[in-house]
Amino acid sequence: MRQLQCILLQTTIASLRQMVSKAGGLMLHRYWFRFLPSEEASVLNLGCGVTAYSTSDAEQMIHALVFPLFGEREIEKIVEDIDVRSLEENHVRPNMGNPAARGVWFPLIQ
DSSP, X not given: OHHHHHHHHHHHHHHHHHHHHHTTOOOXXXXXXXXXXXXXXXXXXXXXXXXXSSHHHHHHHIIIIIHHHHOOOOEEEEEETOOGGGSOTTTTGGGOOOTTSXXXXXXXXX
């Protein structure tokens, strides 16, 4: 039953994306970036969360807003449409901004 619910939800999400795409609208996506491990202590060792229109939009924000503050890092993995409930619960989730709005939401950079 749970598997069927997941399939139905995925189908609904795919249908909504197609409708928005056909209408010419842009959808925001939550991206989670993982970087190659560093021996240096850095918040980026936990990752980086960005909401953007595309992967390239998210990468541009990281290069412009995150790397100047925390140093440039090599990207190991990008997860599109990350479920924030799956993120680390002791440091990431309590210290993140609004993942529904376009921008960097972890680490907070204001």
